[in-house]
Amino acid sequence: MAKKKKQLPLPLYDEVRELNDSLFNEEGAWETPEYIKQNMVHTFRYYQDGALRFFHYSQVANEFRFRNVNHVLFNMATGSGKTDLMAGLILYLYQEHGYQNFLFLVNTNGVLNKTIDNLTNMASDKYLYTPQIEIDGERIEIRQVPSFPKTQSKNTIYLKLATVQRVSADIYTQKENAMGKEDYARNKVVILGDEAHHYSASTKSEKETEQSWEKAISTILNANEDNRLLEFTATIDLENKNVYEKYKDKVLYRYALDRFIQDKYSKNVKRIQSSNTDVDNMLNVVLLSEYRRKYALEEHGAYIKPVIMFKSQRVDASNAAHEQFNELINNLTVESLKAFLNRQAQIASEDDSETLAFAHEYYRRREDDLSEIVRDMKRELAPSRIINANDTSQSGILEKGHYEALNSLESPTNLYRVIFAVARLTEGWDVLNLFDIVRLSDDPKAKGTKATTISEAQLIGRGARYYPFLLNGERSFTRRFDDDSKDSLILETIHYHTINEPQYLKNLVAALDEMNLPTGEDKKNPLIDVKVKPIFKRTNAWKHGKIYYNETIEVTDTYYDTLEKYGVDTKSDVVIPYISALKEVGYKDDQVQEDYSNAYNVAVTFDKRYLNKIMNRLSFYHFSNLRKYIPLLKSREEFLGEKWLNIYNRTIYVTIPRTMESSVLTANEKLNILERYFTDVAKQIKLGYSKQRGTGKFIGYPIKEYIANYRKRVPNYDTGKMFMQNDPQTVQRYELNEDYFVYDSAIINLTEKQLIDRIAERVEELQEEYSDVYLIRMDENMHRESAKNNKLKLHQFGSGHDEVNLAGFQPDFILYLQNSDYFIQIFIEPKGRNIEEEQWKEDLLTYINEHEAEIVFEDETEEVKIKGVKFYTMNDGRGTIRQIGEIALGRPFKGLSVEK
DSSP states (O other): OOOOOOOOOOHHHHHHHHHHHHHTTSTTOOOOOHHHHHHBSSOOOHHHHHHHHHHHHHHHOGGGTTSOOOEEEEEEOTTSOHHHHHHHHHHHHHHHHOOOEEEEEESOHHHHHHHHHHHTOTTSTTOOBOSSEEETTEEEEEEEOSSOOSSOOTTEEEEEEEEHHHHHHHHHHOOTTSOOHHHHHHSOEEEEEESGGGGOOTTSOHHHHTTOHHHHHHHHHHTSTTOEEEEEESOOOTTSHHHHHHHTTTEEEEEOHHHHHHTTSBOEEEEEEEOSOHHHHHHHHHHHHHHHHHHHHHHHOOOOOOEEEEEOSSHHHHHHHHHHHHHHHHHOOHHHHHHHHHHHHHTOOTTSBHHHHHHHHHHHHTGGGHHHHHHHHHHHTOGGGEEEOOOOTTSOGGGSSOHHHHTTTTSTTOOOOEEEESSOOOTTOOOOOEEEEEEOOOOGGGTTOHHHHHHHHHHHHHHTBOOOOOBTTBOOSSOOSOTTSHHHHHHSEEEEEEEOOHHHHHHHHHHHHHTTOOOEEOBOOOOEEEOBOTTGGGSHHHHHOEEEEEEEEEOOGGGOOSGGGGTOOOSSOEEEEHHHHHSOTTTTTTOOOSOOTTEEEEEEOOOHHHHHHHHHHSGGGSHHHHHHHOTTOOOHHHHHSTTTTOGGGSOEEEEEETTSOGGGOOHHHHHHHHHHHHHHHHHHHHHHOOSEEEEEEEEEEEHHHHOOOEEEOOOOOOSSHHHHTTOTTOEEEEEOOSTTBSBSEEEEEHHHHHHHHHHHTTHHHHHTTOSEEEEEEOOTTTTTTSTHHHHSOBOOOSSOOSSOOOSOBOOSEEEEEEOSSOEEEEEEOBOSSOTTTTHHHHHHHHHHHHTGGGOEESOTTSOEEEEEOOOBOGGGTTOHHHHHHHHHHSSOOTTOOSOO
8 A cells, every 4th residue: 555645735725625614504605606507518516616616715705815816726637627617717707807818828739729629619519608608698709819909898708729839939039919928917817727737847947947838927927916827737746846835825726536536427447467468468458349349239228439549658669569450450360269269268367357357258158159240340440440649758649630530539420449659648638438548568668667657647547537428318427337347347447458567567556556546456356245143133123023115006008108198298399409409418417598598499300311310329219228118119110200209290499599500500410409309308208107106105024034145346446545545435345243233244435334333323322212223234236136126115105206206216224223112214325425416315215204194004003113314424414313313212312412
């Protein structure tokens, strides 16, 4: 384990964080303004809201009134949406502080081009603002300019985007039509410095810094006392004394890569270590990549295009590897593939990659189909689907003429599957569907160097961006599966295939620990047994006790004879805002403005080819899946017809601002419009369909038949442990010897462990009232393969729910309390994240308490009470323990106030 470092003090960050903590839960605490929410495509995530709030406090809070906070740095992970934050900050500084002039600086042309699309190009899929920006009823124009005008128009934001090299040259040379110091003094300016770690020359000599980028930026900042510098970087070396001295009182907000990964906004990271030759490693990664593609399609009906990157140290070696790869694929035959699989089986060991073992087993099972599989490989990995982006390690791969191809790898029309490169994954490459990085063993001198492995650790971090593939017609921007499960390993994990050289691996692990980046070897991870304690099996609770869940009633297939039964309107014309048609489906959770002022609706015509393409693209509409939700459906064509969707008798309109022409709707944009509509329909159908609905009747299930031994994995990580030890979501195995807990151990996260500990502190007090006090962990792995598991779910019943969700769920814990007069069962659900998305679960738990009159029991002779409590969160911020005391004892536990 890496030695825990002493945290360096960051006065500004620490002070604003303390202020935020004291104000955040108070009534009237500052929140992201509506004009930002309404004028941006993406909804801010919690940490982006936090970064904006920290900046606001630094500018206006009384505690900072006499501090000139004109230079701050946001230290935020790659892929966390720094450009979204910048876009929001531009609107904030314009509206709250009157800034109209913004200078965006970056180090490379690749990032510059990407940011121009993000902030100024309304026709780009990556544009971050709504088509018409409006604040307080006034339309705001964002105008890209080469220089800030002397006379400035009202309601206009001027944005100059340039490389730091260009701006510095202009400052130092004072050429005609170039912006010099006096131009930045005329009107106040905000400098947005992206990838700010490039701009520090602090460690260089005085002569080297006379005309440095850093000096040029400082000149612009100091040209006007109201100028502001906002820097952004994922990489800041605070261990460097000079860098620390420069930034210690400028770091305003931190959201590091380890937190990004633990919050599930990224892929997991696993290492595959191999002593194979490069050619064998190439074939293994091809087998794994194609297995990912086929697994997604065959198991989940999802289309993904996994990308492989082959990383070399030298250009000539990389080019040679490219030729070697082409030769490998060209010469691949059924016989050579069988021989390879047999050879891998002969040298297999317990330490081999579990994911590769899944892939090998898949191809062995498909031995009769290997000729088709080989044809697929030759097509998918043909020379025409390979990008050679070789250059020196000093340049970014986006600078070498591959910008469009590399920046659109997720697009269905982009067929590239393989990249050969020497340059690391540099700033500006937003590829999401990179699943395998292969480190080729081409430079023995570089194998063990610390500089090499630090660069590769950064490469892994950049490649870990999450790919929001469609699953059952929906996108998710966080991981959906349990870590180290088969689905997670294949669909939500980036694999770094390394050379098996001891010094190299030692340095790589050290570099990953230095970044506090959680990774682990992709080795077989055995299931751990969790057993019911023998002592519990001797109790009356085991022999005679029951746990209660509400009964469901069946809804027959004949009920669902129109889409109206699912809540889908099939009579009215369809109106889709232009913005929602062109942006990432699902990112804004449907919070789009459907009524743009001074806009008009354009009827969009689609021929059958568009409809078929969308229904092929969205796996929900594959007929085998569609029939699951619409049992009476006879064909996909019937679904489109008058009986169901009635698409041919209705008009689809797109709402377009008058500043744009209808001709802007290209074929791809029309497809995106249809994708948006069909995705919404799919969501409505799924929410509106259920074979079962909950009732108020609760059934008792014998504990000895339903509480069982089970097996579960603990995610296997060997780096980033310093962070994981303190993360509430980190899963570990805990032995629990106390009699009140019915299992001998629990595989749980820290939030769940804290709940168990807090209940343990109250067991003696509960035992004064109840002869039986037991805490039961209801793990989803119990009866995973059994139909019994479906019975142990709590379902909505009655009609008093804001959000209807018929799926049902299994609360994680039951507190079982029995005395001679009655029995109380309390459902408890710990929650660390995604509370808003799962609010319906808490609403159901509290609904039980407020609607006791609706609850009936199968055996009316028993005195039974079913209760639920609010989500338990870390440090009990919702007062869950207090609520348990009031339910169980009619009062708070001793030492707890009524309020807490």
